[in-house]
Amino acid sequence: MTEWWRGGVIYQIYPRSFQDSNGDGVGDLRGILSRLDYVASLGVDAIWLSPIFTSPMADMGYDVANYTDIDPLFGTLDDFDAVIEKAHVLGLKVIIDQVVSHTSDQHPWFVESRSSRSNSRADWYVWADPNEDGTPPTNWPSVFGGPAWEWNGARQQYYLHNFLIEQPDLNFHNPEVQDAVLDTMRFWLDRGVDGFRFDTVNYYFHDAMLRNNPPAPRNAKTSFASDPYAMQFHRYSKNQPENIAFLKRVRALMDEYPGTTTVGEVGDHHSAIELMAQYTQGDDLLHMCYSFDMLGPHFTAEHFRSRLEAFFEGAPDGWPCWSFSNHDVRRHISRWESHQVTPDSLGELTIALLLALKGSICIYQGEELGLPEAEIEYHELTDAQAIRFWPDNKGRDGCRTPMPWDDSTHGGFTDSKPWLPVKSPHLARSVQTLETVEDSLLNHYRDMLAFRRRHSALIRGDTTFLDVGEPILAFMRHDEAHTILCVFNLSPATQELTVKGLPNDVVPSGQSRGIALESGHLTLKGNGFAFIECGMKVKPASLAVTEMADA
Template sequence: MNDWWRGCVIYQIYPRSFQDSNGDGVGDLRGILSRLEHVAGLGVDAIWLSPVFTSPMADMGYDVSNYTDIDPLFGTLADFDAVVEKAHELGLKVIIDQVVSHTSDKHPWFIESKASRTNPRADWYVWVEPGKDGMPPNNWPSVFGGPAWEWNATRRQYYLHNFLTGQPDLNFHNPQVQDAVLDVMRFWLERGVDGFRFDTVNYYFHDKKLRDNPPAPKQKGKPPANNPYDMQLHLYSKNRPENIKFLKRVRALMNEFPGTTTVGEVGEAHRAIEIMAAYTAGDDLLHMCYSFDMLGPDFAPRHFRSRIEEFFKGAPDGWPCWSFSNHDVMRHVSRWEAHAVTPDAMARLAAAMLFSFKGSVCIYQGEELGLPEAELEYKELTDPPAIRFWPAIKGRDGCRTPMPWTDAKNGGFSDGKPWLPVKPPQLARNVAAEEKDPAAPLHFYRAMLAFRRAHPALTVGDIHFYDAKPPVFAFARSAGDEAMLCVFNLSAKAQKIAFKGLPDDITLDAISEGAALKGETLALEGNGFAFVDLGAGVNPETISV
């Protein structure tokens, strides 16, 4: 099936932290190879590998110095091929990161570009003249702090870097750059990968006029943001309309390899859903996009409903990919702990809800264990923004600590000293221990994924929301003759919901938790949830709350 991606579940592997096979304290491809049965056993459809390409690791691999080789830290091309082969044997598709908005400053392209103003790659990066006062040309900031412009004494010009100074931005206005990026993608497609996750997909183009970004609206009663980057509307440094034409070139390439897919990361705080819709509308752009709208602190029915409704309003024929955790944000069990009865209850509630949304789903390694965020000391940090903005911003290391497989030292992740420590709260939730505990999140994830697969309404069906009183979140999914009522209590307090128009003789599915249905009244314990098969031919719109 060429449209396997529609409604699929993707498991993100952060290679540095999944499994170390050689005792150097860093996870690698051979380690991933040894643990693929665990992933396949969950019942997911694909894996997404965060970058394993050659890199100086200034930003943990998101600064690539060779797009078509594997960094020795992770192994070899032969190891990569072995991972792809075994994944395919286990029924898993393989999606790899493409970090092409910028390269490492150690990439040969940049080394050549910065050498002079006349070399063949002189225009492959964004170079600009200094102002009359020697200052950068505009007010664009870097996500990681400071201006987005760095001076180069050889060219006597500034270059653009939306992230670290060691991550110079490619100039996508240059057709040669676009061609080179597409050639990189072709290399991996021909090697057998099933798709790409595009890092910072809305950053590719910049405003040629280099206009200043306007300020972001101030929120009354709130102090300025911890990071000045969040004080602007990034109208000109990213989110440019020229990107659409390039994404069509990407899709044309993907169409040469039937059955492959794309998912773009939209890094934007103010209109991410709008951009997600714009980038996936029709059949000639990206297959899927995700944003950070569901990766933040908001945990309310109106928030989740508005994100889903806004997406499909903007792109009725588009397709989203939703997630609650990844390698860039605090793990959701900790992020939403104020709404939880227990961490395990939150882990199960979040999974039940996420696997019921209309769209595809991405889960992050360790999420199936209910892993909380790790608390690290300053001396243990590796993440650049954390080091720069500590303690106001704790960075991304807390969600990147190694996967705990057993209760052995370092959680069975490595025989050496791990690149990040395995703390006791994470060690206590190791895979081996949860395998023995029927009530552990691991077993619920498997059951919920099997439930999702068994019901087409939950994978490709339409969605109809009900106006339930918060903190209750209620909707129905329907496809063909199947209709499934999905109800969630997003609080730690018990709730009752009175429905009207429910069919007679319906019962709760066994996957439900903390739920009781009597007549048309549904009672939910704190963090409880219910799934009700409404029967063949039932129109969810005839039901009300």
């Protein structure tokens, strides 16, 4: 099946933190290999590996010094091949990161480029002369703080770095750079990978005229205390129209390898959903995109509905990938804790909601255990972003701590001191502990994933939203064979609803939680949710859900 990715579920593995096999305190490929049976047992379709390439680790592997080799910290190419082979035996596809908007400053391409203005790779990175007063050529900021330009004495020019100083941006206006990047992708496709996740996919091109970004409007709801990057509309430093032509070249390469896929990360404060739609429209761009719209603080019915509607209005034939947690954001169990009855009830609600959304799904390692954000102390930090902005921004270490496999000192992750600590709240929610509890959150994830696989309407069916007031999100997923009514209580308080149009013999699915349905009266306890399978008995237009006060 060449379109396995359409509606598929991807399990993100952060290799540094999944399993250490050699006792150095850092996860590696052999460790991942030893845990693939567990991943397969969840019922997901694919794994996504965060960067494992040669890197000085200024940004934990997102600063690549060699695109076609494995960093010794993680193992060897032979180890990678073994992971591919076993994953495929288990029925898992393998997606790997491609971090190509920038390289490490130790990459041979940049070492040559910075040496002079006349070498063979002089134009492979974004170089610019200073203003007359010596200041950087534009007002563009770096995501990680300070200006996005760094001075180089040998060339007497600035180079662009949208992220760390150690991460110079490639110049995609140069066709040779595009060719070189595509060649590195072909290396991995020939090795058997099933797809790529593209880091910062909307950062590839910059404005060739080097125009200044305009300021973002201020309002009472906007806070820049810990994120000065948000003070601009990044009209010229990213999101450039030239990106479309390059993404078509990427898709043409992928089409040479049937069954492979792409998912792009769109990072933008103001137009991410629109870019997601633009980058996946038709059949000659990316297969999927995701943004940070569901990785933030918003937890309302209106927010979730508006994100889906905006995407599919912009790209009726495009395809999104939704997630609630990943390696860059605070874990959602902690991020949305004010809406919970208990952490487990919130965990059950959120995975039910996520798997009911139209699109592909990404699950981040440990969320199936209900892991909260780890509380990291300053002396334990490794994340450059946290070190720079502490304490206003505590960075990403709290979501990147090692996977707890058992309740031993380091959670079965390693026999030595781990690169980040394993905190006691995580040990209490280890895989070994939850495996033995029949109604644990871990087993609920397995049940929900199996439920989604059984129902084509949840994978590729259309969505029809119902107009119900907060905190209720209600919609129908339907295809030519089935209609499923999905109702979610996004609050800790009990909600009383009336459902019209259901036959008397229809009952909620066993995957529902905290509900009662009798004679059209639906009670949802706090964090409760209902899946009501209507089969072909009910057409979407005949259903209605209203609050009791409006009944």
